[in-house]
């Protein structure tokens with residue numbers, strides 16, 4: 263990320279924090295005292311899904327790192343950044359685990375149970391909004407660049423556009439990719455009903471990008487981009503009177 267872009271994103275987050283500091287406080291009267299208290303609004307519940315985990319490492323990078331590790335590293339950073347802003351997401355996993363039911367023996371059984379449990383967790387959450395983090399691979403190692411996919415629906419598309427723009431500006435101004443509707447072949451996204459996006463942060467099959475994706479600094483930059491876009495969408499929604507996270 264260029265320093266100027268990183269500075270812009272940090273300045274944006276700082277501005278939101280300052281604005282949020284005001285917006286999240288409400289003047290209430292208790293007895294004769296005027297006190298400031300945080301607003302408990304009943305908006306959306308953000309769910310962060312670090313793709314794969316445990317026995318299911320997902321795609322494997324050129325140097326042998328499973329995407330599940332990178333997915334988790336990015337999700338934990340988004341969670342930390344959002345924590346500064348008073349947003350408490352649900353993390354489908356916060357460790358290197360697969361969330362399959364007891365009694366599953368084969369890897370296939372475990373993978374099926376894991377994905378069913380992820381769907382159940384999301385569908386069991388009222389007013390959910392999902393951000394799923396993955397890494398891409400392709401047979402041609404020249405392919406690179408972050409790509410955002412979205413479930414059908416205006417809200418998913420709008421968030422996907424903000425995230426794609428933030429990733430372009432923050433990571434790679436030359437990235438021409440546009441948000442794309444997620445294919446039906448992605449089980450999780452086909453079987454949930456809430457707004458959702460899936461972020462493929464980059465290609466593990468491209469040597470340059472793979473080295474970046476493995477670095478903690480780059481993982482933080484990705485998390486900053488996703489977080490700033492999410493906060494912007496939250497701000498937009500708040501301004502338009504729709505539920506906010």
Ligand SMILES: [Zn+2]
Nearest residue numbers: 313320396397
């Ligand atoms: Zn994946």
